Amino acid sequence: IVFVLIWKQIGLATLFGYGVLLLLVPLQLIFSKQFGKNRKNTVLWSDKRVKVINEILVGCQIVKMYRWEEALENIVYDARQNEFRSIRKASRIRAINMGISFASLPLISLAVFGGSWLMGHVLTAANIFTILSFLGNLRYPVTIGLPYAIEKLSESRIASKRINQFMNLYQQTEKLKDNKGISGNIIMNKASFTWSSSESIELNDIDLNISNGSLIGIIGSTGSSKFMVKTQVAYVSQIPWIFAGTIRENILFCQSFDEEKYARVLKASQLFTDLRSFVAGDLTIIGEKGVNFSGEQKARVSLARTLYTDADIYLFDDPLAAVDRSVAQKIFKECISNKGIIKTKTRLLVTHQIQFLTEFDHCILLNNGQIEKQGSPEDLLSIEHIAKSYENQQFHTDETKTRTDSINDYSSKQQIDKTSIVKDEISINGTVSIKIWSKLFTIAYGWIGLIFxxxxxxxxxxIYDTTNKWLSIWSSQAPHEQRQHRYAYVYLGLVIGTWIISLIRADYFFYLILRGASALHNRMFKGVLYTSLIFYESNPVGRVLNRFSKDQQAIDELLPLTFYDTIQSLIMVLGSIVIIGMANPWVLLILVPIIPIFFWLRRYYLRTSRSLKRLESVTRSPIYALCSSSLNGLMTIRAFHMENEFLNTFIDKINANTRANFLFGCTGRWFGIRLDLM
Known part of the structure; x- marks a missing residue:
């Protein structure tokens, strides 16, 4: 439609302008291919940087103990520097696109009016500014919309390939079935086990015939792979997995609350004394990975979680290793032994504490992935080194300490934990401080760089406005005056100058803001790295990673593009107002009602959109935290068959974040429609 309308105005000269316009399309495709390569490299370096930061957050106590901060700081800085170089290459392509976008209208105008001038046509103000209006309609979709779409398409392709790698992972859906329909029985005949088909066999030629309700002891030297005899039932891992939440939530583990059963489990796992020491009792919030609990307390919470689960087979992977001997004896007696609360269930205890050897119904001795001997406790005590270890542990066993745990002296009704070590993430109100913006632009070359x-x-x-003004002067001349070459040469020089300066300022702008973004990243990382352990304990890993991943990506890639576009549009509006005022000052009277309305809408929009954007960031952190925590406790989640519950929780958090993101997009559309109406 625009082509036809311009053709009616100047005829054949329209082809010159469209020729320049069509040259931009293959140019954008070339830029897209190069941008895809740079984006791929950027993602790889970003992953490496975030991975190192994640390892620092997870192992913060070790980092502090061995004073590895300086060495790790250099590793992260090197990864950030490589990431910066890759982003810088992509920003140059963006700068070229932004420069072409800004200078596209003068370039196309040069081709159209220059071609018309060479063909001997007379330039009139009516034709020129009508054509400029039509070409302005083509400017956004071809020089702004198309590059942006191609860039996002490249990012989407890379992201989809990365996501597809996870989508194609093997999913284990088979369920173990009880042999002969008798729940609690375990029968194996020459069974061998390995982590994957490409790895060596960990357990070889395992023969087992365990009847329901038996207590089985599995012992052996360290590294004999005894921990791999696992059935997907109720499981206590050797390293307790604790997620961020209350003690009760960790014990119930997505199950319904039964107060009587819950109290029995607390007593058996020796948790009453600990709960009475907390103001909030079992509503005390545990930090991620149980940072505010001792190793013994975490082991007993993990044990209570398993005891609360109604299962036919219970596997205890050396849970007594983390507690002292006196507590271990009481836990064994009240939980695991044939006098415990699950005495009718099949129990497999993997342990090094063979002082309980005589309590087992059946014993299995593993050595180098194979069963060396199995039978009654007396059969194993006939082995010299087993008998010697048994006598040694019996000699060093302390007397059982008296603990006054009672069901009657504990109430499950507790007050909410108001002194939780885990602090809720809150959204900060107000605008971004001017000091932050000044640091962003002055940290590279100081105030001289900002002034430049x-x-x-x-x-x-x-130069852009001068180009349009010169075109107006050129068209206002007499026909014979328009044929003078100086008008065409000046116009050509102004168009080339507009294009060159647009490329230089776009590239310099992106470089300046990227340097500022890297400096802010390094300061943020240094603050996190050298802070006290209280910070790590009160902030989940996912929350901190959100700052170094998604938020940092927004500063690196979204902020420069959006900020540059905003400043450029603002300056172009001001330039247009100046040109219009010079031509007809009375037209500016329309600004008297428009400007107050604009600022009122802007004030209303900024307050809403700023809050929604911060809400979107706050609701994103729990997604990272849940992913990090779930991966750490994947074995426990699968053992308890809680995959669907955690998936539903993940979907709920995704929906909460999506709602905030959707509303943020709606506010932008709301503001845009009202500006169009104005």
Missing amino acids: LIFLMLIGEG
Whole structure:
């Protein structure tokens, strides 16, 4: 439609302008291919940087103990520097696109009006500014919309390939079935086990015939792979997995609350004494990985979680290793032994504490992935080194300490934990401090660099407006005056100058803001790295990773593009107002009602959109935290068959984040429609 309308105005000269316009399309495709390569490299370096930061957050106590901060700081800085180089290459392509976008209208105008001038046509103000209006309609979709779409398409392709790697992972859906329909029985005949088909066999030629309700002891030297005899039932891992939440939530583990059963489990796992020491009792919030609990307390919470689960087979992977001997004896007696609360269930205890050997119904001795001997406790005590270890542990066993745990002296009704070590993430109100913006732009070259940037922005707009003004002067001349070459040469020089200055200022702007973003990243990382352990204990890993991943990506890639587009549009509007005021000052009277309405809408929009954007960031952190925590406790989640519950929780958090993101997008559309109506 635009082609036809311009053709009616100047005829064949339209082809010159469209020729320049069509040259931009293959140019964008070339840029897209290069941008895809740079984006792929950027993602790889970002992954490496975030991975190192994640390892620092997970192992913060070790890092502090051995004073590895400086060495790890250099590793992260090197990864950030490589990431910066990759982003810088991509930003150059963005700068070229932004420069072409800004200078596209003068370039196309040069081709159209230059071709018309060469063909001997007379330039009139009516034709020129009508054509400029039509070409302005083509400017956004071809020079702004198309590059943006191609860039996002490249990012989407890379992201989809990365996601597809996870989507194609093997999913284990088979369930173990009880032999002969008798629940609690375990029968194996020459069974061998390995982690994957490409790895060596960990357990070889295992023969087992365990009847329901038996207590089985599995012992052996360290590294004999005894921990691999696992059935997907109720499981206590050797390293307790604790997620961020209350003690009760960790014990119930997505199950319904039965107060009587819950109290029995607390007593058996020796937790009453600990709960009475907390103001909030079992509503005390445990930090991620149980940072505010001792190793013994975490082991007993993990044990209570298993005891609360109604299962036919219970596997205890050396849970007594983390507690002292006296507590271990009481836990064994009240939980695991044939006098415990699950005495009718099949129990497999993997342990090094063979002082309980005589309590087992059946014993299995593993050595180098094979059963060396199995039978009654007396059969194993006939082995010299087993008998010697048994006598040694019996000699060193302390007397059982008296603990006054009673069901009657504990109430499950507790007050909410108001002194939780885990602090809720809150959204900060108000605008971004001017100091933050000044640091962002001055941290690279100081205030001189910022002043030079302002100069480039103003000189670019000045040349752009001068180009249009010169075109107006050229068209106002008599036909014979228009044929003079000086008008065409000046116009050509102004268009080339507009294009060059637009490229320089866009590239300099992106470089300046990227340097500032890297400096802010390094300061943020240094603050996190050298802070006290209280920070790590009160903030989940996912929350901190959200700052170094998604938020940092927004500063690196989204902020420069959006900020540059905003400043450029603002300067172009001001330049247009100046040109219009010079031509007809009375037209500016329309600004008297428009400007107050604009600022009122802007104030209303910014308050809403700023809050929604911060809400979107706050609701994103729990997603990272849940993913990090779930991966650490994947074995426990699968053992308890809680995959669907955690998936539903994950979907709920995704939906909460999506709602905030959707509303943020709606506010932008709301503001845009009202500006169009104005």
